[in-house]
Amino acid sequence: MSAVGSILTNTGALTALNSISNTTNTNNTLEGELSSGLSINSPADNPAGYITAQGFTSQLNGLTQAISNANEGVSLLQTAQGAIGQQVSVVQQLNSIAVQAANGTQTSAESQSLQTLASQLTAQVSTISSQTQFNNINLLDGSFSGKQLQVGANEGQTMSLSIANTSANAIGMYSAGNTYTKPGTGSGTVSATGSYTAGTLAITGPAGGTGTTPAVTANESAADVAASVNALASTTGVNAEATNTTNYAVVAGTGNNLITFSLQASNNAGNIGTAVSVNATSLSEAVSQINQQSNTTGIVASDSSGSLTLTQQTGANIAFTAVGSAASGGTITSKGGTAVAANDIQQGQIQLQSSGGFSVGGTGSVGTGATSSLTSLASINVSTAAGANSAISVIKYALASLNNQGGQLGATQQALTANINNLNTTSQNATSALGVVQDANIPAVSTQLTEAEIQAQSGVAALKSSTQLQQSFLSLLP
Numbered sequence: 001m002s003a004v005g006s007i008l009t010n011t012g013a014l015t016a017l018n019s020i021s022n023t024t025n026t027n028n029t030l031e032g033e034l035s036s037g038l039s040i041n042s043p044a045d046n047p048a049g050y051i052t053a054q055g056f057t058s059q060l061n062g063l064t065q066a067i068s069n070a071n072e073g074v075s076l077l078q079t080a081q082g083a084i085g086q087q088v089s090v091v092q093q094l095n096s097i098a099v100q101a102a103n104g105t106q107t108s109a110e111s112q113s114l115q116t117l118a119s120q121l122t123a124q125v126s127t128i129s130s131q132t133q134f135n136n137i138n139l140l141d142g143s144f145s146g147k148q149l150q151v152g153a154n155e156g157q158t159m160s161l162s163i164a165n166t167s168a169n170a171i172g173m174y175s176a177g178n179t180y181t182k183p184g185t186g187s188g189t190v191s192a193t194g195s196y197t198a199g200t201l202a203i204t205g206p207a208g209g210t211g212t213t214p215a216v217t218a219n220e221s222a223a224d225v226a227a228s229v230n231a232l233a234s235t236t237g238v239n240a241e242a243t244n245t246t247n248y249a250v251v252a253g254t255g256n257n258l259i260t261f262s263l264q265a266s267n268n269a270g271n272i273g274t275a276v277s278v279n280a281t282s283l284s285e286a287v288s289q290i291n292q293q294s295n296t297t298g299i300v301a302s303d304s305s306g307s308l309t310l311t312q313q314t315g316a317n318i319a320f321t322a323v324g325s326a327a328s329g330g331t332i333t334s335k336g337g338t339a340v341a342a343n344d345i346q347q348g349q350i351q352l353q354s355s356g357g358f359s360v361g362g363t364g365s366v367g368t369g370a371t372s373s374l375t376s377l378a379s380i381n382v383s384t385a386a387g388a389n390s391a392i393s394v395i396k397y398a399l400a401s402l403n404n405q406g407g408q409l410g411a412t413q414q415a416l417t418a419n420i421n422n423l424n425t426t427s428q429n430a431t432s433a434l435g436v437v438q439d440a441n442i443p444a445v446s447t448q449l450t451e452a453e454i455q456a457q458s459g460v461a462a463l464k465s466s467t468q469l470q471q472s473f474l475s476l477l478p
Contacts, residue, residue: 012466020459026448027456040438049437056434062153063427070420073149073161076134077413080163083132083140084406087125087166091377091402094121095395098380101388108383115383118391122168122378129167140166151419159419161412164405168378173397174206176352176360176372199362201229205236206356213362221267222348223315229352238358241393242315244348248308248340250283251331259332260324261340263290265297267316273297275321283308308332310346318346353393355400 043050100106101114129140138144142165148158164170201213211232216225222242229240250259260279265272273296280286283303290301290310298313312318323332323342332340352360352372359371377398380391 010466010469012469013463016459016463016466020456020463023456023459027453053434053438056430056437059153060427060430060434063423063430066150066152066157067420067423067427069149070151070416070423073151073159073416074413074420076137076139077161077409077416079134080132080139081406081409081413083128084166084402084409087128088399088402088406090121090124090128091395091399094118094377094380095392095399097121098382098388098391098395101382102385102392104385111383115381118380118382122380125171125377126167126169129165129170139163142167142170149416151416152423159412159415163409164401166402166405168398169376170374171355171398171401172374172376172379173394174354174357174372174374176358201225201360202362203229203232203236203238203352204359204361205238206354206358207237209235209237211236219317219345219347221315221317222350224268226315226350229350236354236358237356238352238354241351241353242348243351244312244315244318244346246310246334246346247304248310249333250286250308251333259286260322261320261332262322263297263299263310264319264321265299265312265316266319267314272316312346312348315348315350317348320344320346353397355397355404 040046040049040053097114097118101111106114130138132138132140140163145162147161149161151157151159200215202210203212204210213225213228213232216228222244226240226242229238233239260277262275262277264275273293276290276293276297276299278286278289280289283306286308287301287303290299294300298316299318300311300313302309302311310318320340320342323340323344334340352358354372357372357374375390375394377394380394381387382391
């Protein structure tokens with residue numbers, strides 16, 4: 001301790017100076033907080049708080065960019081959806097044209113004009129596909145596949161996005177099918193192709209859904225097989241269409257008697273209508289007798305260049321319940337050249353259809369292809385009634401493909417919008433947390449600054465007082 005009354009060591013002044021220095025530092029810190037609004041202006045202010053604040057800042061920067069990325073994704077999706085909507089409108093026009101052309105009342109010139117218009121519209125579908133872009137990136141030509149949208153602040157917070165090719169060459173009807181026929185218990189061969197053994201159909205749809213039909217029996221109708229396939233359509237995305245058409249050669253017998261036979265349509269539910277008995281002296285008469293009951297049996301007959309064509313409109317079986325012998329009349333033979341006998345069955349055909357590629361397997365052999373093939377929208381031809389009817393199916397699945405793609409993009413947009421909302425909420429909470437860590441408490445800082453200023457004034461007064469005391473000691477000198 002210094003000597004009392006020393007003029008060399010002024011302890012009071014030193015103490016006052018130290019206090020003034022500390023108070024000055026406090027003033028500078030508090031004034032910095034007031035001017036910046038931050039309690040942490042450098043790591044020295046609060047090292048642990050500084051690290052925490054920087055972590056929140058990094059997260060907020062990432063969230064801000066992720067929100068921007070997601071909004072760009074929404075704009076991209078809206079661009080693609082708008083273009084697909086235009087394609088849907090064009091294909092709807094094509095559908096109207098196909099239905100008009102299938103009416104059968106068009107002249108050949110009118111039908112050709114409709115085909116010209118159809119070709120122009122299919123070309124427009126492809127033009128939209130090739131020219132739709134976002135930031136010079138093609139969206140609908142099939143090249144936009146496996147893209148990643150960074151929709152989060154951290155690594156791996158991404159969303160995958162792919163858009164299928166929507167050109168006229170890439171959409172339409174995928175189909176797999178074959179003649180599905182087998183003679184019944186009789187000795188004749190009703191059809192030369194497509195014999196099968198009992199089994200099941202195992203279908204893998206375009207979206208990966210799988211389903212297996214119940215066991216197909218030996219004499220089951222195409223209509224029943226199609227019904228089994230359609231029962232799985234909600235899972236597989238694959239539908240079936242049944243038909244039953246076969247040609248027969250007829251030869252006139254003796255006694256001016258062409259041929260005698262009886263027909264019965266049936267499926268798993270039982271007989272359809274009553275049996276049709278034919279006893280005709282000409283092919284046209286036989287056709288007429290069959291068609292008189294078409295409204296109940298669904299069996300339609302026609303004269304196809306001198307041969308008899310039998311069609312069951314729903315794909316049900318046509319059974320020959322009786323066939324006249326050669327001695328009593330003519331003969332009826334299948335296109336394979338075998339005479340038709342009593343109890344032979346004309347089974348139908350099935351075609352499996354979908355808007356995307358699929359595959360078919362299973363046990364036994366049901367005459368179906370292993371994989372589907374595409375009949376594209378670009379290949380439709382409505383210049384004939386038959387072509388127009390085929391075009392209607394192709395257009396139906398082309399529309400389904402476009403609508404499915406639009407639906408997928410809409411679902412993705414909803415997911416992105418939900419993600420944006422979540423990012424905004426996270427950003428709001430992170431901003432609040434950052435404020436808690438680094439924002440200055442202005443009322444408290446103002447109060448502390450007032451206290452520090454008063455302390456500074458007191459320190460200066462104390463320093464002045466200590467100096468005056470030292471000077472008074474000099475008066476003691478002689």
